[in-house]
Amino acid sequence: MYEQMELWRDRAENVERNGKVILSTNGEVILYENFFTAKESDRLFNNLHSHIQWQQDTIQMFGKSIPLPRLTAWYGDEGKSYTYSGIKQYPKPWIPELSLIKNRIEQVVKVKFNSVLLNLYRNGKDGMDWHSDDEPELGKNPIIGSVSFGGTRRFLLKHKKMKVQKIETKLSHGSLLLMCGETQHHWQHRVPKTAKTVEPRINLTFRIIH
Numbered sequence: 001m002y003e004q005m006e007l008w009r010d011r012a013e014n015v016e017r018n019g020k021v022i023l024s025t026n027g028e029v030i031l032y033e034n035f036f037t038a039k040e041s042d043r044l045f046n047n048l049h050s051h052i053q054w055q056q057d058t059i060q061m062f063g064k065s066i067p068l069p070r071l072t073a074w075y076g077d078e079g080k081s082y083t084y085s086g087i088k089q090y091p092k093p094w095i096p097e098l099s100l101i102k103n104r105i106e107q108v109v110k111v112k113f114n115s116v117l118l119n120l121y122r123n124g125k126d127g128m129d130w131h132s133d134d135e136p137e138l139g140k141n142p143i144i145g146s147v148s149f150g151g152t153r154r155f156l157l158k159h160k161k162m163k164v165q166k167i168e169t170k171l172s173h174g175s176l177l178l179m180c181g182e183t184q185h186h187w188q189h190r191v192p193k194t195a196k197t198v199e200p201r202i203n204l205t206f207r208i209i210h
């Protein structure tokens with residue numbers, strides 16, 4: 001037992017050392033590549049792809065209902081509602097694959113997440129436009145743990161006021177990106193669509209809903 005705990009601690013510290021600081025002005029973003037091994041990531045991608053209840057959400061624009069360019073799902077603790085695209089949503093209960101991922105990132109982040117928003121980018125035509133994760137339910141300086149499986153996609157950050165300040169990284173199979181501090185207050189992020197052929201990608205953003 002003791003030995004196992006030591007192993008966990010070593011692993012957590014090692015991962016911490018391997019984190020790359022992507023952004024440190026007006027917020028903090030850290031990337032841990034290969035947070036999950038390739039083998040674990042393959043297994044988790046397949047499991048989530050088939051076990052998650054993916055849904056096609058729409059947004060209302062000029063009186064029209066427009067499908068979002070990705071499939072989504074929301075899981076979490078019971079009773080934590082979340083308003084997304086103007087619709088009050090209730091999470092589906094945790095499933096083992098999600099609890100496993102959540103536990104693993106909590107070892108490093110040292111907070112307890114109570115919900116996760118999942119996105120499935122089926123191909124290069126799927127993406128996510130500029131936004132901040134600044135919904136009031138998330139509180140002032142939310143910590144967001146973003147896990148990626150499947151095809152690598154570009155991830156961009158731009159400062160809200162100093163528009164020239166742009167940061168770009170790639171989110172690959174098995175990576176963990178942490179966004180903390182004032183990041184959501186000062187920065188927007190997006191996953192651009194691409195004309196290149198890309199493998200499907202699953203992204204999970206773990207959040208704390210107050």
Ligand SMILES: O=C(O)CCC(=O)C(=O)O
Pocket residue numbers: 117119128133146155171189191203205
């Ligand atoms: O797919 C990603 O990496 C980003 C997802 C995201 O920004 C979100 O769900 O709020």
Ligand SMILES: [Fe+2]
Pocket residue numbers: 131132133189
């Ligand atoms: Fe986001």
